[in-house]
Amino acid sequence: MIIGVSRAAEPASPRIASAATIRTLVSPASIAVIGASDDKTKFGGRVMHYLLKHGFAGRLLPINPNRETVLGLPAYKSVSAAPEPPDVAIIAVPAGALLAQVEDCAAAGVGGCIVITGKLGEADAAGAALEASLVRAAAKTGMRLVGPNCLGIINPIDGVALTSSLAMEVDRLTPGTVGIVSQSGALMGTLVSRALDYGTGFSRCISVGNQADLELCDFLEYLVDDDATQVICLYVEGLKTPDRFFAAARRAWAAAKPILVVKAGRTEEGARNAQSHTASLAGSYKGFLTACDAAGVVVMNDPISMVFAADALARLPRPSAPGLGIAAIASSGGSTANFADQLAGTRLRLATMSPETRFAIEAWAPAAHVHISMDTGSFAKGTSAEGIQAVIRAFMADPAIGAIVYPMTTSPRMAEYAALLPALSREGGKPILFTMLAGQVGDDARAQLKDMNFPYFDRVADVLTTLQAMDDYAQTRVKGLAPPATRPPGAGPAPQAPFVQGTLTETETKRLVAAYGIPVTREAPARNAEAAVQAAEAIGYPVVVKGVARAISHKSDAGLVQVGLPDAAALRAASMQIFAILDRMAPGTHEGIVVQEMVHGVAELIVGTKYDPDYGPMVLVGFGGILVEVLQDVQLAVAPVSPQSALAMLQRLKFWPALQGVRGKPSADVAAAVDALCRLSWLAADMGPRLLELDINPLILRAAGQGAIAADGRATVSGDGSA
């Protein structure tokens, strides 16, 4: 469960793996390599070679019916012919030979089998059938499967390079605290290879492929509990068990281990690719983002940027709070000016330095040349180590500054100046993001920092995505996990009466939201024009009259709405006109007309609910009318929401300033909008999959202090009470 509210149970993974099982797979004491070979151009040759090269210290069992020895080790005809059942067998034989090998492993008592072979479930129906038979064969003896269509496991902490990935051609695996779980093996190898160049250290990197048996969440849960792992990167194509995923994410948040994730399916093409690739259904990307927001997960777009950001979170001090400003320093006026300008495309900003900071820097540079993006070339005595240190220490002492960026250009003493930064960052407790803009002439500085186990960057763009991810994570630390939402008084319970299947009328929808304490327009149904006039007496003119027919959901377009009717004569005429339309468009099935009070306000919102089959009940808000249609300016959150979260949703709308009174207009009743959003979110949470979606459009906001009122609405409910 995501948020403590019951919803349709996900089918659980058939067998949740124990922590000990996963630990053994990731750090095995013995490994059988099926198809082991001396030949590095072959799969089994590369695996053997990489395991030996990167220092596997356990027992290695080459399996090859045609060889006595492989790379000097005694080889065995089959896994079952080996002197002991290994903790792990790794296998990449063609599909035709796969089942027999897996059966042999299972029979021999292997703990887990890593299946590299592809073209199974992701390829076609025959592949899917074979994949299912592998799982059944393994389950017979309790053996677990990783993959198929995966690339294995890289565990630099324990020297286990259990993969055929060419990323292992690197000289040395650097152990560290960044863990990865990836549905794409090639992408994982690529990320490891790229990041090792920068000195990033990894704990455990697991490629899960098609997840036929063990899945991403099995390894995610393991990493959350793994002391060696402090930051987690995930490449996800589709989640098999969203509830399990977000439960693990919440535990990671509680353990202060950032989770960064890139997920396929932001676009339809991406989703189609993912399905071709690992047979994963991508699900709703917007729903995923929303659920991540509630669980403290940071979502990114570029996998390489993700690993750079993870490295910074692992090896640098983290900003103490979200939203802090940035300072910069370099010996080039060009790079400092451009760095300042490049912030314009982001939601980051330069800090405003304190008078003390300015004063400290004025000891080094004339006042007119002291900037928050500081060019050391303007130092009165020129760039110097002392000056650089003094400016950075001043930045470190300034509470408005959260991070310092050093975009270095070609200049004398590059490595010497770079070497100052690790101590300054440690001492000041703030991240310094060093960026070597030059090419190979800057390699000495890069090597210097790599030797000092300090991250560096090559591009301002990477610094910016890293700072944004660091800020996103700082944001999750401050706002905590959403909710602690508490039910507002009088919100619910949902009416128990059986709902109509499908679309609710405006009147039925309003009854539902009114049961949660959301004010709705005063209104009364009428079967004819005279009844309408009688109803209007009680409501008071001017009034609105609407025709009601379940089949017609766009009432205005059909001519079924007339507003601002000033008196009985106008109402009578309008009612007759609407009845004529109803009789023509929905003869015998319409439900007559409804007379409503005419409400004026200073702004109109759309608020609503949506039930996501993967990620559960959600609540949404946007501006009404043309704004929502053209700008798609809508915010979504997992339901229920707390008032703080509801306010944050409103504040993230582009048109948020419009609620606060623009051009002398009065400000709108934001508190009433927040209250309506919270109440609606409880309706969504309570009804779960029974309420597929509901829109109040418009929710009319009166001036501050005067409330909000639902003026129209519609909803879709599932007929049988289940999704």
Next chain:
Amino acid sequence: MIIGVSRAAEPASPRIASAATIRTLVSPASIAVIGASDDKTKFGGRVMHYLLKHGFAGRLLPINPNRETVLGLPAYKSVSAAPEPPDVAIIAVPAGALLAQVEDCAAAGVGGCIVITGKLGEADAAGAALEASLVRAAAKTGMRLVGPNCLGIINPIDGVALTSSLAMEVDRLTPGTVGIVSQSGALMGTLVSRALDYGTGFSRCISVGNQADLELCDFLEYLVDDDATQVICLYVEGLKTPDRFFAAARRAWAAAKPILVVKAGRTEEGARNAQSHTASLAGSYKGFLTACDAAGVVVMNDPISMVFAADALARLPRPSAPGLGIAAIASSGGSTANFADQLAGTRLRLATMSPETRFAIEAWAPAAHVHISMDTGSFAKGTSAEGIQAVIRAFMADPAIGAIVYPMTTSPRMAEYAALLPALSREGGKPILFTMLAGQVGDDARAQLKDMNFPYFDRVADVLTTLQAMDDYAQTRVKGLAPPATRPPGAGPAPQAPFVQGTLTETETKRLVAAYGIPVTREAPARNAEAAVQAAEAIGYPVVVKGVARAISHKSDAGLVQVGLPDAAALRAASMQIFAILDRMAPGTHEGIVVQEMVHGVAELIVGTKYDPDYGPMVLVGFGGILVEVLQDVQLAVAPVSPQSALAMLQRLKFWPALQGVRGKPSADVAAAVDALCRLSWLAADMGPRLLELDINPLILRAAGQGAIAADGRATVSGDGSA
């Protein structure tokens, strides 16, 4: 002049350099190095060393009063003591010794002097005075200056490394067709150093520093005419002569040489940095963007991205048209899915492949696995050179595809597959953007392409900025240079009557726009309530009444506007109320009231003019009311504009769809809006600096075919007819 319309003349650069002068500076036959030394830690040591290392073939004259020889060459006590006056002297002595050296060079008959020394004009008043005296000293004999505060000239075509930049530590300078002019020397060295790693070849790279004498435009004009240069990169802090800049840009466009530019001052902090750095005033960034749009210049944000994009424009075929879709291919489902997803953040899009393309690819992969972002791992027989070639050839043949991206992950045969691409790109005539996502394990593929003189990338983000720049440039080829605008009938001339200095009233503003054929509301002034009633008889009820006072420009806020007055009684009451306010707020100075027809429409725009002191007359359009205030959704163009350009401005507004009828609303009269925009642009062009700014707000658009009408307006004119 930017657009053929006269405006206040910029102070011309005192002496425009002849093409021959610049050519000699960039390709000198003889060079004097003042302060020449054997010691590479010294400025004069590095310059000597780099000139020799990179093969300077002319005469090299070391100047050093304390040495007989430098690096084996005879040294001279001063430039005037050398056996011949060199084409160029390069100098970096401290400020105190600078004037004497420059005077000595001038006296000796040196052609041009490159002054590296900084802390002159950019530092303080004393530095500025010294800088001015250098220029005077040089001018005495016709010697030209580059700098001060620059880093010199790198000319790989002729083997001239006339700089102390550490970028010259690179083994070899690759000649090529990319030229650079930069106000930041360190940034230029950095860009050269970075790009050389990727195999980019350069023609001439010139650092202009403070531009005390020769300026960016002198070198830009040279590059436009230089046969060796085919693509031009500019790093600009502030333009000294915008007219000259854009005239050169138009010539470059005509010669089909793309100009890419990064300009400081996108943010205020960037502008302040630029001023500290080279004493450049950044000017209005928005004005700069607008003028670049009219002159076919592509503006970018990151200097490194700029050089990558320039390299792609130099070494790859260019897309044949703007707006074409993209195709991708790689051996990883992860990287192809993620590539598709990363397009979502840009204005690029994947192509929709033709049935023929799909058919061709289905020979290699099952139909369900054929995607426009194609994973070769799903080939029935696995990834192969033949399959890669077949898919790329199919993409090449598809007219909907403008460019192909290959985001490669770690996999077997990386270099072998990369090596296929140069021939495929050449043969198909479309760019292939190869991206090596892996780290050093991918270096063989990088080296392979570098050897084949084919560009490669390391990051998808760089591919995306490059593709966007290529598309921007393709866009300029199609739309041509703005305008050919032709004056609409009845637009102007501007009234000759002397204008009031400062703010114009609504009535005066409307007279001005009416003279250009823009419809304005029917209206009449009135000195009292009875006169208003009389005026309304002719106009027809309902009417609007407004109070007129030059000093009160926000009439609504002051209570000086009442709308929808249905009859004489209402008008009389409103008029008296407004007169009371006028008498209180502007006693004795107000101009009475004006009665106007009441106009209804389906949309409201703000249209206006703005005179930019650097970039000349401009016209703007945005949505009225809250939309413009919250979203800042405004488009600007250099005036005058053609109808095509005016329509394009409207289409670029985020709310453009709203003009076309949303939710059953009628569509607005876009043609009338286009016409008003064109006419207004001619008013701006004709009046030049006399019209500082003018807003029509709102321009009310009626339904399509029913016209547009200016309902309110204000303007500011300069008193003496000059800016």
